[in-house]
Amino acid sequence: MTSRSRAVLGSAMSLQRAQAWLQSARTAEGAWGYLPDGPAMGEPTLLACAAGMSPPLRWLSEADLSWATLLAPACLRGVEAGSSLRARLVQRVLQDQAQPAETPGDYDGALIGWCWWPDTFTWVQPTAWGVLSLRGAGHGGHERTRVGLEVLADRQSSDGGWNAGTPSVLGTDLPGYLYLSGWVLLALPREHPAVPLAFEFLEQVRGVPSTMNLSLAILASLGHGRDPSGLAALLLSRQDPDGGFGQVDRTALAACALAALDGRACPLVLP
Numbered sequence: 001m002t003s004r005s006r007a008v009l010g011s012a013m014s015l016q017r018a019q020a021w022l023q024s025a026r027t028a029e030g031a032w033g034y035l036p037d038g039p040a041m042g043e044p045t046l047l048a049c050a051a052g053m054s055p056p057l058r059w060l061s062e063a064d065l066s067w068a069t070l071l072a073p074a075c076l077r078g079v080e081a082g083s084s085l086r087a088r089l090v091q092r093v094l095q096d097q098a099q100p101a102e103t104p105g106d107y108d109g110a111l112i113g114w115c116w117w118p119d120t121f122t123w124v125q126p127t128a129w130g131v132l133s134l135r136g137a138g139h140g141g142h143e144r145t146r147v148g149l150e151v152l153a154d155r156q157s158s159d160g161g162w163n164a165g166t167p168s169v170l171g172t173d174l175p176g177y178l179y180l181s182g183w184v185l186l187a188l189p190r191e192h193p194a195v196p197l198a199f200e201f202l203e204q205v206r207g208v209p210s211t212m213n214l215s216l217a218i219l220a221s222l223g224h225g226r227d228p229s230g231l232a233a234l235l236l237s238r239q240d241p242d243g244g245f246g247q248v249d250r251t252a253l254a255a256c257a258l259a260a261l262d263g264r265a266c267p268l269v270l271p
Contacts (some may be wrong), residue, residue, distance in 0.1 A: 015258035017243030030056035042068030046075040047252035067116045073133035077267035090137045098122035106168040113151035122221045124162045127151050131187040160201030181217025209234045209243045215253035221261045223269040
């Protein structure tokens with residue numbers, strides 16, 4: 001058996017255990033909090049849906065998802081029962097936008113992406129989520145998507161990664177974050193000019209093998225046609241005896257990566 005075959009087999013078994021852990025962590029509303037005993041929240045619930053768990057559509061329709069709205073269409077891609085909800089959420093993503101930056105910086109403040117809170121500055125992660133959701137919903141040619149991709153290119157750090165806001169401050173380069181660079185790569189099309197240098201940066205994940213870093217690196221690699229099997233063993237080694245990976249959001253992301261490694265469709269990985 002090849003190392004690739006062993007990784008796939010291990011991924012399938014670990015995925016079942018992770019999904020069982022997620023099922024046990026549901027709240028009374030059928031949603032998820034960041035911790036098994038925590039209140040239901042948008043981000044962990046949506047990531048659990050992306051990991052193959054049945055979505056609590058009523059809760060998602062009624063809850064205030066706040067900034068997690070930007071990720072919702074991506075996580076619900078392929079959920080036929082939630083198609084009308086997803087369509088409404090896509091419109092929310094199209095309508096929501098950040099404000100131009102009024103203070104000078106080492107970036108183009110006129111480019112408008114998405115933000116964490118209304119009427120604030122464009123941040124990288126919300127913009128990556130917005131682009132990922134719109135591309136997954138068939139709006140790859142929309143003006144909001146085009147500008148969002150420009151934002152992500154403009155905010156790439158000199159090391160090839162991305163940090164939360166700007167690539168540099170007062171002429172001093174800022175380092176990228178591995179998990180955030182994974183989210184951006186999931187949003188970028190394969191032909192985007194930022195991709196090659198970004199994957200050079202992402203090689204550092206082997207030295208900083210957190211569950212979130214590894215999961216997003218695996219998903220980003222698969223999304224761009226690269227082989228992440230060398231990362232699979234690192235991720236599998238982080239699974240707890242009870243099948244989880246600590247928090248709900250981390251377990252859900254790990255389950256997404258394990259499903260993708262097993263050859264299953266993952267809504268966060270665009271075709």
